[in-house]
Amino acid sequence: MWWNHGSPHTCQLPQTTKSTKHRTYEIMKSKSYGPLPPQPCILHLTESSNNFTDQSALLAFKSKISFGPNDTVFSAGNWSTTTNFCEWFGVSCSRRRQRVTALNLSYMGIRGTVSPHIGNLSFLISLDLTNNSFYGFLPHEISHLRRLRKLQLSNNLLEGSIPPNIHNCQKLRHFSLERNKLNGTIPSSLGNMSSLEFLNLRTNSLTGPYPLAIFNSSSLMAIYISDNHFSGTLPIDLCSSCPHLQQLYVSYNEFSDHCQIKGQIPMEIGSLKNLNTLLLNGNGLTGTIPSTIGGLESLNTLLLNGNSLTGTIPSTIGGLESLQRLYLGENKIEGFIPEQLCQIKNLGELSLSNNRISGYIPDCIGNLNLLKRLNLSSNQLSSSIPSNLWSIENLLFLDLSWNSLSGPLSPNLRKIDVIEYINLSHNQITGNVPSIIGSFESLRYLDLSKNSFQGDIPQSFGQLKGLDQLDLSNNNLSGEIPKSLGAIRYLKYLNLSFNKLSGEIPSSGPFANFTAESFIGNEALCGNPIFGVPPCTSPSSHGSRVKQILLIYVVPVIASLIIFAALVTMLRRDRQCNMHIPSLPITLCEVDHRMISYQELCCGTNNFCESNLLGTGGFGFVYKGILSDGTIVVVKVLNQQLEGAFRSFDAECKVLRSIRHRNLVKVISTCSNPEFRALVLQYMSNGSLERWLYSHNYCLNLVQRVSIMMDVALALEYLHNGRSESVVHCDLKHSNILLDEDLVAHVGDFGIAKILVENDTTQTQTIGTIGYIAPEYGSEGRVSTKCDIYSYGIILLEIFTRKKPTDKNFVGELNMRQWIASLPDRMKVVDDGLLNIEDGRDVTAMKTILSSILELGLRCSEELPDERLDIKDVVTQVNKIKLAILGNRKNGV
Structure with a gap:
């Protein structure tokens, strides 16, 4: 079948009426193709080429792909020569010529390669293979499809480069290769495609200098080239080259900022009157935000976060009346928050985090009733939090952490039903924790740590049924821990450490899963010993007082005498351990920990057997052991033959006896005399x-x-x-x-x-x-x-x-x-x-x-x-x- 390998034009003779066939014959004759066979043979060839070429191309395409076990696309004889290919699933044909004009197999779970025979579908207008698992190279034969208007191959596994002759598809309007594994550069000839309106190449591995050529196409309305590896600078004439541009996605590439003019946002950006989405985030852009940006009247999304922008937020930003998302975080922006921001009534997401913004939070932000996310964290904001901020009825996310906000927290007496996230940590907020927060029914995350809150923890917090993280640490809170917190069944993280709390720690509900780290630094707490606190005692009776005296004074003295006698006896009788036991009395480092004898260490490590050896350090050996009460420990034994070993041991004792923190290895006890020295440490089950x-x-x-x-x-x-x-x-x-x-x-x-x-x-x-x-x-x-x-x-x-x-x-x-x-x-x-x-x-x-x-x-x-x-x-x-x-x-x- 020579037409499958020759010029595609030989496959495009129309199958139509007799007059059309006769006209085709006359045309071929007039072009001096040489001796022609009788006209009936020409008619037969024309009919065959019209149908057989498309059918053969589709069958060749099918031969390169496979489906999952639950596929029903090719069942019941579909995509079979027993039926007309125009009736095959995903295939559309023109009515008059019965030629394939569209192939749509998107979201079908197909795996395989794209057959180069696809280039023989010369009447194809639309090709959509989105969301499958096509791999391998994109065949260059696609550039033969001169009628193609839509090419959609997003979300596949395609590799290699973009076909360099793709510009031959001059009628192409929609071109999308998003989320593949393409590499190489963007062909410069892409800028010659005068009909191209939508270009989506984001989330690939495309490289090379910033593709300025693509901006030569004045018909472009949307450009998506984010998440690649381009370098270079933004085009200066961006605005004049693409006057109809509506969407521009160029975030997270590798722009260089060595050129201070080209590395900045173009001053003429405001002339793109049709622009509704501008994503320049995650690049190396420098300079200031141009004041002309306020002229983008149609803009609804502006993402400039993750750059190195300086200067202030221009007051003209209030002219962006259609804006819904504004992200300026992770820059070097200074100055104040302009009150003109409050003019953007449609604003739903505002992030100015990780900048150098100072001053106060404008009261008028409380008037932005559509605001859902507000992130002003990690700035230099001062003064108090506006009370009407809590009246934003749609607010879901609020982060004001890492500022210098002060004064009491005074939310309006308004029940906020939707807010899920509040982070006010690392500020200087004073006063009581407002009990009204307990009525925020949807709240899941609350962090008020590292402030100066005082008073009690509100009982109303027990009403926060969906709360899963609560951090009130490093404040001046006092009183008891509300037992109502035990009713929060989904609470996974609780930090009340370093306050002035007293009384019993609840043990019901989620408290069964917490550890001592949640309560450390509260000297007056009591309860279950697993929380690192003493048991609670009732002072109501004289008998309790007597027991308290016995426990505190008498019992320790008696226990010390018994232990001392036992130690003396064990030192005199060397019967249970085969190792030589030092004859000198055991002395302990000056640490306030439980006493553990050498005998207990010896037996707990099976005479320091090699099978219990965990490893060796710079100055000794590390063993795993089990104490008499079943506690698994690590015994770090000093190798006294090594130079500097004693100095190392003394240094470690000196440090460990005076420090205590949840992220430091806990010392349980020490054992020391001139012939034997060891540290008994907390065992870490997951190793190093x-x-x-x-x-x-x-x-x-x-x-x-x-x-x-x-x-x-x-x-x-x-x-x-x-x-x-x-x-x-x-x-x-x-x-x-x-x-x-x-x-x-x-x-x-x-x-x-x-x-x-x-x-x-x-x-x-x-x-x-x-x-x-x-x-x-x-x-x-x-x-x-x-x-x-x-x-x-x-x-x-x-x-x-x-x-x-x-x-x-x-x-x-x-x-x-x-x-x-x-x-x-x-x-x-x-x-x-x-x-x-x-x-x-x-x-x-x-x-x-x-x-x-x-x-x-x-x-x-x-x-x-x-x-x-x-x-x-x-x-x-x-x-x-x-x-x-x-x-x-x-x-x-």
Whole structure:
């Protein structure tokens, strides 16, 4: 069948009336094709080419694809030569010529390749294969379809490049290859397609300079090229080249900002009167927001977040009367919130977070009745929160955290039925916690931590039946914990730590799942010992008072005498353990912990048997043991033959006896004399972070990795700032970060830790682990809290790249930090295992989160100490990242 391989024009002879056939014959004769066969043969050939070519192309297409077991598309003889192909499922034909004009097999679960025979459907106007699993290359034969107006191949697995001759489809209006795996550059000839109106190439791996050529098509109404790997700058003449543009999506690419003119938002942007959607977020744009932006009267979505924009918010922004979504977060914008924002009556989402905006929150924002999301977090806002903010009847999400807001919280006495998320943490808000919050029936997340709230926790909080996270920590709250909180059946996270609460901790409902960390720092609480508090006693009777005296004074004395006698007896009789027991009396480090004898340690570790050995450290051996009460512990035994071992043990005792935090390994007891020294520590069932990073049997997801680094940051914040004397760990690394059964991280091994008494630095001998040691500590022995920040930054990079700083690829002058900083596409360094776990999540959100994590790691591991972040800033940044992840998970992203 020579017409399947020759010019497609030979397949386009129309099948029609006798006069038409005769005209076709005359045309062929007049063009001197040579001797022609009798006219009846020509008529037969014409009829065959009209039908057989399309049918053959469709059958060839079918031969390259497959369906799932539940498919019904090709059942009952469909797509079979026994029926007319114009009646096949998904096929549409022209009435007069009976030629295939449309093929629509979208959302059918098809897997296979796109056959090049598709190019033989020369009358095809529309091809839609959206949401299938087509893989392989996009055949260049598609460029033969000169009548094609719609090409829709989105959400497949296509690879390779865009056919360079696609511009031959001059009638193409709708062109979409979104969410595939295409690479290479966008053909410059695409700009010559004079009919093109809709171009969607987003979420691929397209590279090269920013495709300025596509803006040459004045007919374009929508451009979607977000989530690729383009570099370069925005076109200066964007507005004049595409006067009819309605939608422009160019977010999350790799724009360079070295050119201060082209790297900015064009000043003429306001002339695009038809523009309704503008997405420039997640790029490297600099400069200010042009005042002309107020001329975009049709604009309903404006996303400029995640850039490096400076200056102030122009007052002309009030002219965007149709605007519904405004995102300016994660920039360097300063100044005040203009009251002209309140003129945008249709505004539903407003985010100005992570900027340098100061001043007050305008009262008029309470008049934006359609507002659903308001995020002003991480700015420098002061004054009080406007009371009418709570009168926005459609408000779902409110985040004002990490500002300097003060004054009492005075929401209107209005029942808000829809609000789900409130975060007012890290401010200076005073007064009582308003009981009216208990009437917010849809509330699921409430964070009022790190303020100056006082008074009782409202009983009305028990009415928040849908609440799953409540954080009231680090305030001045007093009184008892309301028993009504036990009725909140879905409460998963509760933090009431570091207040002045008293009385009994409830044990019903969700309280059965909480731990001591939820209540730490409240000295007057009592209840179940699992909460780390003493049992509650009733002072109503004299008998209770007598029991109290006996428990506090008499019993400890008697118990001490009995224990002492037992120790003396055991030291004299060496019958139950085969090891030599030191003859000197056992002395304990000056710590207030339970007493554990050498005999108990010996028996609990089966005479320190090798089968109980968990590992070896720099100065000793680590064993797993079981105490007499069944408690599983870790026994860290000093190897006294090693130089510096005693100094390490004493340093660790000195540090551990004075610190206590949920993210530090808990010391249970110590045992020490000239011949034997050991630390008895909390057992971590999930081992070290090193095991979870580099074992093929484990893999941490994004939330788990960020949560672990949040735990480590909180531990460092406590060590650096939570005491009168700062503690520098000096050996922070993956093997010293241990995980409990809930994967909560605990920092351990303080053998070379330093306590800074007066100065914030000290000089010492360098001891540590190569790859994690700060430069100034390694070369000069200078110790400061910034040494731990450096180590933290390296671990942060390591946990998300799954590469050790001592990896064999880092040789000579190249270290892990330089490797990551040198790559323009930092997503290439991210652990493949993590990306596989998170596959299916929103690519845009993932890129933003992972980029901010890697950037934070680079900032923490700067060469010069003064250029590194303070631990408070690190905690702030990691907390923002964690909240962003949880917010995305909550929204189903």
